[in-house]
Amino acid sequence: MSTQTAPLRITVWGENRHEKTDQIVQELYPEGMHTTIAEGIEEHLETNAVVRTVTFDDDEHGLTDDVLAETDVLTWWGHRAHKEVSDDVVDRVQQHVLSGMGLLVLHSGHFSKIFKRLMGTTCSLRWRNEDDRELVWTVDPAHPIVRGVSNPIDIPQQEMYGEFFDIPTPDETVFISSYSGGEVFRSGLTFKRGRGRIFYFSPGDQAYPVYHHPDVRRVLANACEWAANSGERALPALQRTLPV
Amino acid sequence: MSTQTAPLRITVWGENRHEKTDQIVQELYPEGMHTTIAEGIEEHLETNAVVRTVTFDDDEHGLTDDVLAETDVLTWWGHRAHKEVSDDVVDRVQQHVLSGMGLLVLHSGHFSKIFKRLMGTTCSLRWRNEDDRELVWTVDPAHPIVRGVSNPIDIPQQEMYGEFFDIPTPDETVFISSYSGGEVFRSGLTFKRGRGRIFYFSPGDQAYPVYHHPDVRRVLANACEWAANSGERALPALQRTLPV
Amino acid sequence: MSTQTAPLRITVWGENRHEKTDQIVQELYPEGMHTTIAEGIEEHLETNAVVRTVTFDDDEHGLTDDVLAETDVLTWWGHRAHKEVSDDVVDRVQQHVLSGMGLLVLHSGHFSKIFKRLMGTTCSLRWRNEDDRELVWTVDPAHPIVRGVSNPIDIPQQEMYGEFFDIPTPDETVFISSYSGGEVFRSGLTFKRGRGRIFYFSPGDQAYPVYHHPDVRRVLANACEWAANSGERALPALQRTLPV
Amino acid sequence: MSTQTAPLRITVWGENRHEKTDQIVQELYPEGMHTTIAEGIEEHLETNAVVRTVTFDDDEHGLTDDVLAETDVLTWWGHRAHKEVSDDVVDRVQQHVLSGMGLLVLHSGHFSKIFKRLMGTTCSLRWRNEDDRELVWTVDPAHPIVRGVSNPIDIPQQEMYGEFFDIPTPDETVFISSYSGGEVFRSGLTFKRGRGRIFYFSPGDQAYPVYHHPDVRRVLANACEWAANSGERALPALQRTLPV
Numbered sequence: 001m002s003t004q005t006a007p008l009r010i011t012v013w014g015e016n017r018h019e020k021t022d023q024i025v026q027e028l029y030p031e032g033m034h035t036t037i038a039e040g041i042e043e044h045l046e047t048n049a050v051v052r053t054v055t056f057d058d059d060e061h062g063l064t065d066d067v068l069a070e071t072d073v074l075t076w077w078g079h080r081a082h083k084e085v086s087d088d089v090v091d092r093v094q095q096h097v098l099s100g101m102g103l104l105v106l107h108s109g110h111f112s113k114i115f116k117r118l119m120g121t122t123c124s125l126r127w128r129n130e131d132d133r134e135l136v137w138t139v140d141p142a143h144p145i146v147r148g149v150s151n152p153i154d155i156p157q158q159e160m161y162g163e164f165f166d167i168p169t170p171d172e173t174v175f176i177s178s179y180s181g182g183e184v185f186r187s188g189l190t191f192k193r194g195r196g197r198i199f200y201f202s203p204g205d206q207a208y209p210v211y212h213h214p215d216v217r218r219v220l221a222n223a224c225e226w227a228a229n230s231g232e233r234a235l236p237a238l239q240r241t242l243p244v
Numbered sequence: 245m246s247t248q249t250a251p252l253r254i255t256v257w258g259e260n261r262h263e264k265t266d267q268i269v270q271e272l273y274p275e276g277m278h279t280t281i282a283e284g285i286e287e288h289l290e291t292n293a294v295v296r297t298v299t300f301d302d303d304e305h306g307l308t309d310d311v312l313a314e315t316d317v318l319t320w321w322g323h324r325a326h327k328e329v330s331d332d333v334v335d336r337v338q339q340h341v342l343s344g345m346g347l348l349v350l351h352s353g354h355f356s357k358i359f360k361r362l363m364g365t366t367c368s369l370r371w372r373n374e375d376d377r378e379l380v381w382t383v384d385p386a387h388p389i390v391r392g393v394s395n396p397i398d399i400p401q402q403e404m405y406g407e408f409f410d411i412p413t414p415d416e417t418v419f420i421s422s423y424s425g426g427e428v429f430r431s432g433l434t435f436k437r438g439r440g441r442i443f444y445f446s447p448g449d450q451a452y453p454v455y456h457h458p459d460v461r462r463v464l465a466n467a468c469e470w471a472a473n474s475g476e477r478a479l480p481a482l483q484r485t486l487p488v
Numbered sequence: 489m490s491t492q493t494a495p496l497r498i499t500v501w502g503e504n505r506h507e508k509t510d511q512i513v514q515e516l517y518p519e520g521m522h523t524t525i526a527e528g529i530e531e532h533l534e535t536n537a538v539v540r541t542v543t544f545d546d547d548e549h550g551l552t553d554d555v556l557a558e559t560d561v562l563t564w565w566g567h568r569a570h571k572e573v574s575d576d577v578v579d580r581v582q583q584h585v586l587s588g589m590g591l592l593v594l595h596s597g598h599f600s601k602i603f604k605r606l607m608g609t610t611c612s613l614r615w616r617n618e619d620d621r622e623l624v625w626t627v628d629p630a631h632p633i634v635r636g637v638s639n640p641i642d643i644p645q646q647e648m649y650g651e652f653f654d655i656p657t658p659d660e661t662v663f664i665s666s667y668s669g670g671e672v673f674r675s676g677l678t679f680k681r682g683r684g685r686i687f688y689f690s691p692g693d694q695a696y697p698v699y700h701h702p703d704v705r706r707v708l709a710n711a712c713e714w715a716a717n718s719g720e721r722a723l724p725a726l727q728r729t730l731p732v
Numbered sequence: 733m734s735t736q737t738a739p740l741r742i743t744v745w746g747e748n749r750h751e752k753t754d755q756i757v758q759e760l761y762p763e764g765m766h767t768t769i770a771e772g773i774e775e776h777l778e779t780n781a782v783v784r785t786v787t788f789d790d791d792e793h794g795l796t797d798d799v800l801a802e803t804d805v806l807t808w809w810g811h812r813a814h815k816e817v818s819d820d821v822v823d824r825v826q827q828h829v830l831s832g833m834g835l836l837v838l839h840s841g842h843f844s845k846i847f848k849r850l851m852g853t854t855c856s857l858r859w860r861n862e863d864d865r866e867l868v869w870t871v872d873p874a875h876p877i878v879r880g881v882s883n884p885i886d887i888p889q890q891e892m893y894g895e896f897f898d899i900p901t902p903d904e905t906v907f908i909s910s911y912s913g914g915e916v917f918r919s920g921l922t923f924k925r926g927r928g929r930i931f932y933f934s935p936g937d938q939a940y941p942v943y944h945h946p947d948v949r950r951v952l953a954n955a956c957e958w959a960a961n962s963g964e965r966a967l968p969a970l971q972r973t974l975p976v
Contacts, residue, residue, distance in 0.1 A: 094852075098853060098854060098898070100630060117852060118852040119852055120826075120849060120850040120851055120852045120925055121830060121925050121926050121968070122830060122926060122967065122968050122969070124968050124969050124970040124971070125970065125971075126971045126972075126973050127970070127971070127972060127973070128972065128973050128974070128975065130975070133426070135426045135427075135428075135732055137406070137407045137408075137427070137428050138407070138408060139407045139408060139409070139430065140680070141408055141683055141719070141720075141724070142588060142680060142682075142683040142684070142685065142717055142719060144718075144719075146719075147718065147719055151408075152426075152732060154732070162381070162973070163381045163382070163383045163420065164381075164382060164383060164385055164395075164968060165383070166830070166926055166968035168900060168923065168924070168925060169416075169901075169903050169924060171660075171901050172413075172659075173417070176407065176420060176428045176430075177428070178422040178423075178426050178427065178428045179422075180426075180975075181975035181976060182377070182379045182396075182422050182424075182975065182976040183379075183381070183422065183973075183976065184379075184381050184420045184421070184422045184428050186383065186420070191900065192628070192630060192900070192901060193852055193853050193900060194630075194853050194854060194898055195629055195630040196630070197630065229630055230632075230635065231629070231630055231632075231634075231635055232629075235854065236629070236853070236854050236856050236896060236898035237854070237856050238856040238857065238859070239856070239857075239858045239859070240858075240859060240860065241858050241859070241860050241894070241915075242860070243860065243862070243912075243913035243914065244623055244640060244642070244913060244914040244915065338608075342609060342610055342654070344874060361608060362608040363608055364582075364605060364606040364607055364608045364681055365586060365681050365682050365724070366586060366682060366723065366724050366725070368724050368725050368726045368727070369726065369727075370727045370728075370729050371726070371727070371728060371729070372728065372729050372730070372731065374731070379976055384924070385927055385963070385964075385968070386832060386924060386926075386927040386928070386929065386961055386963060388962075388963075390963075391962065391963055396976060398976070406729070408724060410586070410682055410724035412656060412679065412680070412681060413657075413659050413680060415657050415904075416903075424731075425731035425732060426731065426732040427729075427732065435656065436656070436657060436872070436874060437608055437609050437656060438609050438610060438654055438874075439873055439874040440874070441874065473874055474876075474879065475873070475874055475876075475878075475879055476873075479610065480609070480610050480612050480652060480654035480873070481610070481612050482612045482613065482615070483612070483613075483614045483615070484614075484615060484616065485614050485615070485616050485650070485671075486616070487616065487618070487668075487669035487670065488669060488670040488671065488867055488884060488886070621914070623914045623915075623916075625894070625895045625896075625915070625916050626895070626896060627895045627896060627897070627918065629896055639896075640914075650869070651869045651870070651871045651908065652869075652870060652871060652873055652883075653871070657904075660901075661905070664895065664908060664916045664918070665916070666910040666911075666914050666915065666916045667910075668914075670865075670867045670884075670910050670912075671867075671869070671910065672867075672869050672871075672908045672909070672910045672916050674871065674908070
């Protein structure tokens with residue numbers, strides 16, 4: 001009846017470039033944004049899990065086939081080095097997502113190669129960086145990703161990301177944000193691709209302490225649990241068949 | 245090759261109650277809100293059309309079976325008298341929508357019997373009436389309803405309608421609004437029900453001159469063209485069949 | 489970190505009318521279809537649960553406010569007595585679904601008052617009862633409802649339910665069926681309404697042993713786990729608010 | 733009020749490889765499949781249009797920037813030479829689709845570079861080529877693409893394409909097919925990407941006379957009208973803005 005579940009295996013990928021040169025980022029994230037993100041997820045998970053971090057400068061960006069095969073959910077934060085990410089690694093991550101690995105794409109990751117590859121669109125948006133207050137409203141109150149999260153999430157200072165966000169129609173719109181400047185943004189979105197589940201979440205800029213915000217950390221943990229797929233891990237394939 | 249199309253037949257339904265008692269509404273809409281709405285639609289339609297108005301106080305609320313059978317698109321504004329609307333008329337309107345009549349539900353019409361009937365949910369929302377500025381952002385730039393409409397639509401004074409809006413997942417989210425107070429709202433939404441197309445559009449309160457706003461009028465006209473269904477007009481029915 | 493979860497509370501509602509008069513139904517389901525459905529769910533659940541049955545002839549059809557308040561997921565099989573179901577009970581079930589109770593609507597339940605109320609459409613379809621073989625194909629292989637289920641599910645004899653099925657666009661299409669006669673049907677569908685999750689599953693007629701089929705039983709158990717909502721149980725309500 | 737509309741500009745792209753070597757294809761489509769497709773569209777269009785054909789062997793596959801800029805809707809049939817299609821041309825077609833050009837992807841085009849690029853998934857499926865009868869059922873009777881089309885479309889001989897079809901959730905499911913062998917397939921699907929509208933339609937194999945079938949031709953013509961976007965033609969772009 002009841003089952004002992006294997007621990008959830010989460011890999012937090014960090015670009016880790018701003019951290020090397022920008023003083024403000026170093027002060028906010030002294031051990032790197034990926035470390036703060038990983039700690040936030042660990043802190044709020046309700047299931048047993050193993051969380052590790054890898055970064056751009058690791059061999060193959062830390063995303064070998066072995067690492068991905070042992071990852072239930074990958075989180076992706078990148079910004080400055082999108083174009084330098086190896087196409088081979090992007091191919092590999094895409095194959096694993098379509099095979100059933102969960103993926104969380106964070107903030108400026110909207111312009112990462114892997115997100116554009118999975119969406120098929122430009123993923124462009126409106127932006128402005130002027131210390132806006134962002135309010136993140138729940139529009140799907142029964143979604144597991146919003147469990148225990150304030151409504152709205154109140155983020156005192158953030159970069160503004162606004163519509164039109166050029167993405168396919170999401171499978172689910174979980175959060176919509178407003179900004180002091182009056183813009184709106186679909187800020188928490190789910191997409192299924194192949195056997196994989198993807199969650200895009202926009203709050204989180206390197207120049208603001210967003211990944212220290214308890215509600216943001218809670219969303220990330222909830223989203224990891226949601227994105228993990230307990231079913232078969234296999235790439236959908238062309239199948240020549242006999243009549244049934 | 246080319247076809248001469250019959251004129252679009254639009255019926256604007258107005259509750260016409262505030263207009264009888266509230267001075268501010270009388271000043272904004274001296275001939276009734278329905279008249280202003282009808283004029284706005286006529287002014288911006290790009291196809292040949294006949295627009296008429298009917299109101300709550302007409303016999304059977306003006307919505308006899310004959311009137312509905314000769315209506316391609318019905319628009320619905322109500323507020324104070326939702327509960328007084330006859331259930332028989334609601335049944336009849338629902339049958340016509342499911343048979344292929346288009347329906348525009350406006351502003352406080354979110355709580356009308358017909359909208360709740362078609363949605364199956366409470367259609368409740370968050371609200372506040374404090375002269376907020378509303379900005380209506382386009383999130384589906386290729387949708388025919390946004391053709392020629394400013395982005396954002398800037399409405400200087402409006403009642404605030406905010407999330408969570410308790411509706412089924414819309415087929416399309418065309419507009420999302422922000423308010424001075426920081427709230428957000430899915431303000432332009434499409435739904436298919438049976439053979440009918442429904443558009444909900446939230447801007448438009450009796451106490452503000454919203455239906456004189458050129459962009460709002462343009463949206464209503466575009467939505468009438470979008471909601472008209474040139475196909476067969478028939479209620480989906482149980483069908484006992486032979487093997488094919 | 490880890491949490492002890494309260495057992496899932498499942499209530500199986502059965503109309504229990506065919507069982508009283510039709511010999512073939514009595515032979516297939518000697519203790520009533522509801523008993524077989526309940527046993528099938530219990531047998532395949534992977535979480536701790538309490539499953540009870542109630543029927544049409546129980547006081548208030550067995551669905552008092554107390555029973556519903558203590559139900560995480562309700563399953564509904566009805567056919568002959570749809571019109572006799574009390575409107576008060578239907579109101580009550582709707583309120584509980586919108587508040588977060590899960591609902592499984594089975595087979596001929598497509599024409600139940602509660603399903604039509606939640607959908608807003610006629611819920612009509614094409615049908616033929618001629619011992620068709622039904623093949624139930626998975627079209628969403630990563631959905632938790634298909635876990636451990638054969639693809640296709642092969643049902644040797646079934647009533648045919650075919651398109652057009654007059655329902656709103658489902659949130660997710662999990663299964664699509666074909667029949668010997670060549671028809672197709674969207675046979676496994678999810679809908680969110682308010683805080684509640686709804687699953688419609690068409691296989692299952694009183695005159696065939698469908699609820700003894702191991703794959704069908706597995707689907708029902710998976711769907712109960714999917715439909716249970718661990719979040720807050722509350723009806724979405726109109727909310728007058730202050731600025732944020 | 734009324735407007736004189738510019739003629740719809742349709743470009744039919746044909747791979748035109750089977751036609752050069754396979755006798756059966758030559759007999760079915762003596763002037764090439766693209767010619768038959770173009771004639772079918774012209775015959776059934778209800779609006780004024782100019783239809784031209786281009787093929788793989790034309791310079792830049794016939795799809796220069798000038799040709800695409802003057803195309804409202806592009807149709808794509810390919811099979812044998814998918815891998816030989818130039819990546820530069822695929823980039824260019826993608827840009828035009830996201831900018832607002834309509835795209836019809838036909839049958840084996842599910843595995844074309846452009847479709848996989850726009851979907852982000854493997855686009856793989858189940859198949860079998862054994863002269864199955866295909867029945868194409870309408871599941872969205874109010875969609876403009878089904879206007880005047882038989883339900884079901886009865887195609888006496890076809891290759892079987894079955895689920896699981898590895899695509900993102902479609903915006904609309906218009907048709908679902910069954911086959912003699914018992915399989916099902918989501919055979920008519922719409923997707924929005926950027927400002928562009930995409931229709932995938934599976935009936936149509938080189939070895940069967942499917943593009944001579946009047947209902948299939950009607951669907952293609954209707955889909956061209958639906959996919960044409962009268963709005964602005966521009967690639968969604970990153971936009972740095974001022975507060976509103």
